[in-house]
Amino acid sequence: MYKETAKNIRESLTADCMKCFGLCCTALHIVASSDFPINKPAGTPCIHLQSDYGCQIHGNLREKGFKGCTVFDCLGAGQVVSQVTFKGRSWRDNPEIGDKMFQVFPVMEQIHEMMAYAAEALSYDIPPALSDKLSMQLKELQSLSKFDAEQLLSLDLVMYRFPLNKLLMETSKYIRKSLIEKLPGTKNYNHERADWIGKKLRGKDLRALDLRGAYLISADMRNADLRCVDFIGADLRDADLRGANLSTSMFLTQMQINSAKGDVKTTLPYYIQRPFHWIN
Ligand code: SF4
Structure with missing residues (x-):
């Protein structure tokens, strides 16, 4: 895979809340803390989520004690679950799909996270053999992200995490070693x-x-x-x-x-x- 293509893929993995049905504000189980002042069970919309899936207190989340909401990032998983997996059908208009949608969201988040790491690794100057293995992993993850809800829920993501982690460690070692050789002194x-x-x-x-x-x-x-x-x-x-x-x-x-x-x-x-x- 060309480095520029990998860079574009990495850059594209960002949240687009306008295309999402407020999944991070609904699907997740959140325990009250200094980052989020209320308990929110999984599958229950946050009290500040509006009917258009916007946040009522978006402009002053930190001042209101919702610092965690300014930190969270789904790497684009929310819009993919909303628009691709569930084809633009919302949990509000179709309550019967809600539970499944909320279960799929964290699965898609993990797939997007792995895609982000694989794409980033491919954007570096690395040996062709390593690049080929990473390309295969990325393509596989991209195809998983297009699975339907049932298929996504049946995945064992550990099967993908382990081999990817090995390749990421190899990439890290290779890139850091190239720089370490040029740095003076021992550390x-x-x-x-x-x-x-x-x-x-x-x-x-x-x-x-x-x-x-x-x-x-x-x-x-x-x-x-x-x-x-x-x-x-x-x-x-x-x-x-x-x-x-x-x-x-x-x-x-x-x-x-x-x-x-x-x-x-x-x-x-x-x-x-x-x-x-x-x-x-
Ligand atoms: S405070 Fe706003 S951003 Fe945070 S969970 Fe509630 S609706 Fe979402």
Whole structure:
């Protein structure tokens, strides 16, 4: 697959709430917390969801205590379930399909997440053999996303996650190694699942580190150089990324970035939007 095609696929995996029947505001089970002040059972619409599937408090979610809603991102799964799987039929007009639609949504979310990682990996300069394997995985995931509701609900997604994860690790190692060879000095680059909660990393050169699954909650990474860092599954809640360079950080998601702090000087990868709450 051409790198440009992969880039376009990665960029296209973004939520389009106008084409969705408010699935994240209805399908999910949410327990009251500092990010969402009320308990909401799965399949029950949020009290702020309007009849047109818009959010009544969209403009001041954070002020009202619904910070979690400004962080969540479905990577486009909501509009695909609404418009492709259920062919534009809404759960409000067709209550008999509601339960199934709400069950399909988290399945589609996982498929979209895997597609996003596979497409991103394919957008890098990687060996042809690795690229071929990733292309096959991506095509398979794309075909799953077109399955009907019954087929989607019968999937065992672990069967897809394991082989994909192996390929993503291989991609990460290859890309980071290419940079590590050019960096002076010896460093420990493997910090997978590190507990760096609140760690002071301001202005540090952290290029090419493996931070897969690391706990970076409230870490101070202001003005840090985070190029080619593997962030897959890392917890970046309230990490301070003001002025940081994440332009070529790997396997970041919009949700991770939405949950962190940043500003207009933070440099982001091409497929990530600058969060509205960073600017205002
Ligand atoms: S507060 Fe708004 S965005 Fe959040 S779940 Fe409710 S309707 Fe959706």
